[in-house]
C-alpha cells in the first residue's frame with residue numbers, strides 16, 4: 001500500500017488507550033463531524049468500535065476549549081439526572097448515558113509510509129457532494145470526543161414519528177420531563193437517542209437546554225428557555241409524568257408571547273444551535289429581540305393544577 005491513512009488520537013481518559021479513525025465523516029451535528037473508529041492500546045478495548053466526533057474548526061476557533069467543556073457539562077448533568085431517575089422510579093429499564101472521552105488528534109490522516117512525506121488526500125467536504133483536503137476537515141490538534149459504539153438499533157426517542165411503540169417512548173419522554181422537575185426548572189435533558197435493550201436504555205449525545213445560566217452553557221444544542229418552551233409544546237405527559245412540575249411563563253406581554261411563539265415554531269427540530277443568529281435566521285426575529293426575550297422571560301416550574 002505504501003501509505004498509512006489513519007488519523008489517531010492520544011491517551012484517552014488517563015489510560016493508554018488510543019483510537020484510529022477514518023478520513024471520511026459519516027454524520028454531522030451542529031458542532032462536530034462523526035467518524036467511525038477503533039480502540040487500541042488496552043487489552044479490554046483492543047479492536048472495539050467507537051465513534052469519534054471531531055469539533056468543527058469554526059467552533060473550536062471561536063470557542064477554544066469551551067465547546068468540549070460545555071459538552072462535558074451536558075453529559076455530567078444527564079448522567080446525574082439518570083442516576084436520580086433510576087432510583088426514584090425503580091425502573092426495570094434503567095437509563096444510562098455513554099460517557100465521552102475528550103482528546104486531541106495526534107497524527108493526522110495520510111502520511112506516506114515510506115519517508116513520512118505529508119500526503120494530502122481529498123475527503124468528503126463540509127457539505128454533501130463536495131470534497132476538501134483532509135487537513136481542512138481534520139486540522140492538526142483538533143479536539144475530539146470519543147464514545148464507545150452502541151450495538152443495536154439506534155433510535156431517536158424524542159422523535160414521535162410513530163413507528164415506536166408507546167412504551168418505548170414513555171420512559172424517555174418522562175425522563176426529560178423529570179429532569180426539568182428535578183432541576184427546579186433550570187435544565188431540561190432532551191434529544192434522547194441511542195439503543196433500547198432488555199437491560200435498559202443507553203443514550204448518547206444528550207442536549208441540555210438551560211434557564212438561569214448563560215446561553216450555550218451546555219453546548220451547541222443548549223436552546224435555553226426557547227428550547228424548554230419548545231419541548232413542552234410538543235411533549236405529551238404519560239403515566240410516569242404524574243406529579244412533575246411544568247413550566248409556566250409568568251411575565252411576558254402579549255406582543256412578546258407572539259414573538260416567542262414565532263421563534264419556537266420556527267426553531268429547527270434537529271441539530272439546532274443556540275446561536276441567536278441561527279434562531280434569528282429561521283424565525284425572522286431580530287437577534288436583539290431574541291436576546292431580549294431570552295434574558296427577560298420568567299419561566300416558573302409549577303405543579304399541575306388539579307383537574
Ligand SMILES: [Zn+2]
Nearest residue numbers: 177237238241
Ligand atoms: Zn410529562
